[in-house]
Amino acid sequence: MSAGIHVAAGDCVFVLTGAGISAESGLPTFRDSDGLWSGHRVEDVATPEAWEANPELVWRFYSMRRRDAQRSEPNPAHHAFAALESQIGDRFFLCTQNVDDLHERAGSRNLVHMHGELFSSRCESECGAAAIADKNLYESITQIPTCSCGARIRPNIVWFGEYPLEMDRIMREIDRCSVMVVVGTSGNVHPAASFVHWANQRNLPGEAKVRTYYIGPEPPLNASAFTEVILGKAGEVLPGLFTVEA
Known part of the structure; x- marks a missing residue:
């Protein structure tokens, strides 16, 4: 079990969430094992x-x-991010690949839906x-x-063949973050799978290193890019994971 994620007074936190966090609220992930999406190609x-x-x-x-x-209803993982935002304000930014409104219903406000909104x-x-x-x-x-x-x-x-939304803003937020937390994504859908690599490119000599964490029941395809991979359900891991410095 991780020792937790410390958020210092000057830290900016970038969060990326994928289908895994919504799956814990009962929503199906993108594709089933048979390659279909809720019964459809x-x-x-x-x-x-x-x-x-x-x-x-x-x-x-x-x-x-x-x-x-x-x-569906927001689960403890959605509420944990809303609580973190309430503590650190505009130093928190959430980008979700999901199109549902569970983050908003939990209380998150500073967020974008890069794949659109249901x-x-x-x-x-x-x-x-x-x-x-x-x-x-x-x-x-x-x-x-x-x-x-x-x-x-x-x-x-945003359908296949269309460009994700608000990429300029997302890039600016990646550029200013000192902590990146990625939850419930496979690590093989781009450009989202590249976010951790873009954050790591800022780890230049003389600069503070961006700390990157992945949370999910199994490692993503890009697991080697993270500072730490924390295995477990987001709704069980995230509550209490953050220690916020006043």
């Missing part, structure tokens, strides 16, 4: 091509995910309309709303 529901071919199927899939997320929708075109909060379920082609420009409304999700 990824190519059929999570690519721009899938949207063009069958927007009704895509919206039925994301409506199902909205139902599942609404039934309870948000946007225009499929480049008309410039802002994304909107949206918890509705769309299960037939006739229910899919349209933008004021006339184009269809799609899930505000």
Whole structure:
């Protein structure tokens, strides 16, 4: 068991969370052992091509995910990060690969969803309309709303082949962090798998070394890049793991 993570008065903490933290709240991870995602091929529901071919199927899939997320609750790992943020304020930043709102419901505020947000929708075109909060379920082609420009409304999700959101801000936060904590990711999905390497590139002679920690039930593919790998369920490991210096 780790001795814990000490957060000194001047430390800035960067957190990256992946599917593993949501799985502890009962949400399925990205792909099952049979290669399917909640019974669907990824190519059929999570690519721009899938949207063009069958927007009704895509919206039925994301409506199902909205139902599942609404039934789930934040677990102790989500609450542990919210508590840390409440202690250190704007020296805390959370980047999640997850599209659910469990971090927000636990109380986290300084965060970004690099792969989009499940309870948000946007225009499929480049008309410039802002994304909107949206918890509705769309299960037939006739229910899919349209933008004021006339184009269809799609899930505000980053699909395969699309660029992650807010990468400029994420890079700035990596550049200023002195502690990086990564939870529940496989270490093989880029660019997120590269974050620890980018942090390590700042470990130059004469500079304070960035401390990097991975937390999850099994080591990720990039385990060798971390200062310490802490094995265990996030909801069991994270509460009480941080010691914050006043």
